Amino acid sequence: MGESRLPPWRTGASADRARPVARTTERIVMRKTAAALIVLILALVACGNDGATVTTIDGAGDPVRGLELYETSCMACHGVGGLGVEGLGMPWVGSDFINTNSDAELLAFLQVGRAADDPLNTTGVAMLPRGGNPTLTDADLMDLIAYMRTLNV
Ligand code: HEC
Numbered sequence: 001m002g003e004s005r006l007p008p009w010r011t012g013a014s015a016d017r018a019r020p021v022a023r024t025t026e027r028i029v030m031r032k033t034a035a036a037l038i039v040l041i042l043a044l045v046a047c048g049n050d051g052a053t054v055t056t057i058d059g060a061g062d063p064v065r066g067l068e069l070y071e072t073s074c075m076a077c078h079g080v081g082g083l084g085v086e087g088l089g090m091p092w093v094g095s096d097f098i099n100t101n102s103d104a105e106l107l108a109f110l111q112v113g114r115a116a117d118d119p120l121n122t123t124g125v126a127m128l129p130r131g132g133n134p135t136l137t138d139a140d141l142m143d144l145i146a147y148m149r150t151l152n153v
Pocket residue numbers: 070073074075076077078087088089090091092095096097098110114120121122123124125126127128130131132133136144
């Protein structure tokens with residue numbers, strides 16, 4: 001009775017005595033497949049991590065896309081054509097800050113913004129991280145930086 005619960009290769013009831021070997025092979029194959037899958041998933045996570053792997057090489061952004069993002073996320077404060085809005089946002093046109101920082105430095109600035117009490121703040125108004133739009137990815141910010149550059153040629 002109790003014996004019937006044992007697998008066939010233990011009871012000898014089956015002729016398939018090679019089964020344990022087959023299972024071991026199966027297990028090795030499965031382990032290898034699992035390892036390959038983990039590597040694949042890690043690779044996908046690394047690629048799909050939007051923004052974290054964005055290139056910060058100068059000039060990597062797309063200024064046309066940057067202008068579109070500008071109109072929806074920045075223009076309310078920085079004005080049409082980056083000319084600024086009194087009491088809201090500084091002009092981008094002629095900005096020493098933009099002109100003297102690399103794309104990577106501007107990206108680092110945009111990620112954190114500039115608080116109203118920051119010693120570098122000149123207007124007493126805060127520049128929020130990512131211009132107040134947390135959905136903007138680092139790639140989006142690079143596009144915005146590319147647009148900024150077109151205003152300061
Ligand atoms: C709610 C208003 C507001 C919005 C929206 C806004 N900014 Fe600003 N931004 C400011 C203010 C205010 C300053 C100036 C802070 C200071 O006095 O230093 C500033 C400064 C900056 C500067 C530095 C300019 C300089 O010469 O020092 C950059 C670059 C900038 N913003 C980029 C952006 C981008 C990109 C966006 C859109 C994603 C954006 N801002 C959206 C208010 C805003």
